[in-house]
Amino acid sequence: MRVLLVEDSRRLRETIVMALKQSGYAVDATEDGDEGLWMAQTHEYDAAILDIMLPGLDGVSILKRLRAERNKTPIMFLTAKDTIEDRVNGLRTGADDYLVKPFALEELLARVEALCRRSYQEAAPVTQVGDLKLDTSAKRASRAGIDLDLTAREFALLEHLMLKQGKVVTRSDIEEHIYDDIVTPMSNVVDSAICALRKKIVVGNSDKPLIHTRRGQGYVMEERTA
Numbered sequence: 617m618r619v620l621l622v623e624d625s626r627r628l629r630e631t632i633v634m635a636l637k638q639s640g641y642a643v644d645a646t647e648d649g650d651e652g653l654w655m656a657q658t659h660e661y662d663a664a665i666l667d668i669m670l671p672g673l674d675g676v677s678i679l680k681r682l683r684a685e686r687n688k689t690p691i692m693f694l695t696a697k698d699t700i701e702d703r704v705n706g707l708r709t710g711a712d713d714y715l716v717k718p719f720a721l722e723e724l725l726a727r728v729e730a731l732c733r734r735s736y737q738e739a740a741p742v743t744q745v746g747d748l749k750l751d752t753s754a755k756r757a758s759r760a761g762i763d764l765d766l767t768a769r770e771f772a773l774l775e776h777l778m779l780k781q782g783k784v785v786t787r788s789d790i791e792e793h794i795y796d797d798i799v800t801p802m803s804n805v806v807d808s809a810i811c812a813l814r815k816k817i818v819v820g821n822s823d824k825p826l827i828h829t830r831r832g833q834g835y836v837m838e839e840r841t842a
Contacts, residue, residue, distance in 0.1 A: 617732045617772060618793045620664040621645040622652030622678070623694060624671055628717075632665070635721045636728070639755070640768035640775075642794055649673030656682055660792055661689050663731035665724075668695040676709055683710040690731035694719075729753065736779040743778045745826055746839035748817060750778050760822040769794065770813055777827065777837040786834035810835060 619636055623629040624647040636643045644659065646652050649670035656664060656678065666675035673681075675693055682689065692713035703714050712734065713727050729752055733741070741753040747760045750771075757764040757774055766774065772794050777785055787806045795805070814827050828836045 617662040617776065618642040618644070618660070619728060619732075620652065620655055620659070620661045620689075622649060622665070622670060622675065623647065623667045624669070625667075631721070632724065635725060638768070639725055640772040641728070642772070647671065649675070649678055653678045653681055656687065656689065657685070662735045662793065663728055664689050664691045665728070666691060666693055668693055668697065679710050688735075690734045692727060692731060726753070733779075743775075743781075745778055745781050745837055746824065747822055748778075748826055750775055757817075759817055759819050762819045762822075764816055764819065766813075766816060769809070770816060773809055773813055774817070777835065781837045784830050784834045784836055789834070 617640070619641050621629060621632055621636070621643060623632065623645070626647065629645055629647060633643050633645050644655055644661075646655060647670075649672035651672070652666065652670070653673055666678055668675040670678075675695075679691055679693075682691070690712045691710070692715060693711045694715055694717060696717045707714060712731055715724060715727060729741075733752065741751055743750045743752070748757070749759070750757045752775060755771060757766055757771060773790065776790065776793055790806050790809075794809075810827060814825070817826065824839070826837060826839060828838065828840070830836055
């Protein structure tokens with residue numbers, strides 16, 4: 617999952633970025649509203665977190681521009697304003713959520729998780745493909761009742777594939793949503809990650825392939841009967 621953060625407080629921005637990355641998210645962050653708008657227009661994000669008061673464009677202006685361009689990225693406002701009128705105005709502008717400062721990081725992470733599920737039109741925290749289950753809230757994956765030992769990035773990759781089950785997921789899509797660093801065109805980092813994940817989800821007698829390669833296209837996560 618890739619998240620955009622636009623927050624002008626350096627200390628808060630760095631704290632949120634660290635918390636998101638530790639939870640397995642890829643994160644792009646900036647302190648400037650104009651740059652934040654450009655990033656949202658030129659990259660695909662699963663969720664965006666916008667401070668309302670920013671240098672350059674403010675958060676509300678960014679949101680209005682994106683919605684006018686039919687950009688449906690789920691967006692959460694961060695603000696020190698705590699009146700009912702402020703919240704109503706923010707939501708009516710097109711925001712999906714509203715979090716008042718100060719806040720607990722655990723609450724922010726839970727809200728970001730819910731926003732990301734919304735971008736995949738998935739309301740429930742538990743997703744299943746065959747006997748493989750993934751709980752985004754508990755950050756837990758299991759197969760046939762056996763917990764899987766996954767790194768944060770492996771969990772993020774599995775989550776991305778499962779939320780798009782039945783659909784072709786291209787290498788560039790995986791690079792965009794999972795990796796913070798730039799992946800060179802000739803790199804096999806995605807193929808290597810898929811290979812490692814395939815091995816990780818084979819446990820006990822559950823060895824039926826669930827991640828399938830579409831040559832020249834990408835990967836499909838699904839249970840096949842034959």
